[in-house]
Amino acid sequence: MSRAFNFSAGPATLPEPVLLQVQRELLEWQGERASVMEVSHRGKAFIACAAKAEADLRELMGVPDDYAVLFLQGGATTVSALLAMNLARAGQTAEYLLTGHWGEKALENAKASVRTHVVASDADNAYRRIPDAAAWTRAADSAYFHYTSNETIHGVEFSSLPDVTDVPLVADFSSNFLARPVDVRRFGMIYAGAQKNIGPAGITVAVIRKDLLGRHGRELPPIFDWQNQVKNDSMFNTPPTFPWYVTGLVLQWMRDEGGVEVFARRNAEKAALLYSTIDGSGGFYRNPVDPAARSTMNVPFTLHDEALDKTFLAETEAAGLMGLKGHRALGGMRASIYNAMPLAGVQALADFMRDFAVRHG
Numbered sequence: 001m002s003r004a005f006n007f008s009a010g011p012a013t014l015p016e017p018v019l020l021q022v023q024r025e026l027l028e029w030q031g032e033r034a035s036v037m038e039v040s041h042r043g044k045a046f047i048a049c050a051a052k053a054e055a056d057l058r059e060l061m062g063v064p065d066d067y068a069v070l071f072l073q074g075g076a077t078t079v080s081a082l083l084a085m086n087l088a089r090a091g092q093t094a095e096y097l098l099t100g101h102w103g104e105k106a107l108e109n110a111k112a113s114v115r116t117h118v119v120a121s122d123a124d125n126a127y128r129r130i131p132d133a134a135a136w137t138r139a140a141d142s143a144y145f146h147y148t149s150n151e152t153i154h155g156v157e158f159s160s161l162p163d164v165t166d167v168p169l170v171a172d173f174s175s176n177f178l179a180r181p182v183d184v185r186r187f188g189m190i191y192a193g194a195q196k197n198i199g200p201a202g203i204t205v206a207v208i209r210k211d212l213l214g215r216h217g218r219e220l221p222p223i224f225d226w227q228n229q230v231k232n233d234s235m236f237n238t239p240p241t242f243p244w245y246v247t248g249l250v251l252q253w254m255r256d257e258g259g260v261e262v263f264a265r266r267n268a269e270k271a272a273l274l275y276s277t278i279d280g281s282g283g284f285y286r287n288p289v290d291p292a293a294r295s296t297m298n299v300p301f302t303l304h305d306e307a308l309d310k311t312f313l314a315e316t317e318a319a320g321l322m323g324l325k326g327h328r329a330l331g332g333m334r335a336s337i338y339n340a341m342p343l344a345g346v347q348a349l350a351d352f353m354r355d356f357a358v359r360h361g
């Protein structure tokens with residue numbers, strides 16, 4: 001058996017050079033005579049590893065000095081709950097723009113800590129487009145404006161930033177983090193679970209404008225107050241050292257490959273190939289999303305006859321194309337084509353899809 005092209009939505013495919021490096025250094029890491037999993041996070045070697053991951057992230061993303069970079073536990077879900085406590089005073093309003101499942105979840109997670117206001121939602125349209133800014137209803141005096149940069153299940157992605165400059169913009173970039181350049185200065189906070197674009201599950205990155213922290217006026221358990229994480233370089237308690245280390249290797253790999261612009265070009269090419277295969281199939285395959293909001297990372301699609309789903313999945317697996325089963329909420333298929341998915345993988349999928357449509361059309 002050899003490794004397949006893995007289209008899983010997350011945890012997702014990792015770059016092979018990174019996995020090989022992990023394998024090479026697993027037993028003895030950095031002359032420590034133990035693996036990275038077995039040494040103190042307070043030791044010199046791990047502190048250096050953590051600092052390098054942060055420095056590489058800052059360089060790749062262009063993070064200004066007045067922004068903190070945190071490496072947190074609990075996944076994007078926990079961060080979506082904690083951000084409400086950290087960025088808003090009790091009773092203050094926060095705005096949410098809903099373009100899919102994960103925006104809804106972030107809203108639910110914030111409700112215990114803030115008054116929430118839905119600016120606009122495409123739920124009635126089954127989340128197939130980004131609501132027109134002309135139809136948004138804004139709240140007065142809100143603490144922040146939250147949106148999901150890429151909806152992993154619905155395959156809806158913002159191709160440009162929402163035009164919000166009056167309050168801090170907060171964005172969940174879990175499934176398109178470092179997929180293309182972003183102007184960090186436009187944001188109050190950006191967060192992302194690592195397990196799609198930059199590493200394994202178990203660590204979540206948050207980039208936060210420092211002056212936004214410490215305004216909440218709440219009595220928070222110290223572990224939930226991000227000021228303590230900033231002061232302690234994300235080591236207020238034992239951090240997830242292994243995912244942090246692997247994430248650092250992925251960031252180094254991204255630098256070696258030429259940085260975020262290179263990935264943006266590759267991602268555009270991969271997405272164009274897949275969407276043109278779907279759109280050119282004469283209705284055999286369909287993607288329901290407004291072309292202007294189609295995701296370059298997660299491509300959901302259905303087959304013209306649901307009865308073919310099982311055959312499609314069995315045949316793709318046999319052809320070395322795995323993880324294509326769609327989310328249970330939408331059914332059908334979903335191809336996740338994150339940074340670590342090579343063009344050759346998408347080419348193999350597109351070729352397979354054309355052939356399958358001929359055989360079963």
Ligand code: PMP
Nearest residue numbers: 075076077102152172174175193
């Ligand atoms: N936001 C988005 C956009 C996601 O795709 C996911 C996970 N699929 C989450 C949040 C939740 O992340 P986690 O499982 O790390 O809490």
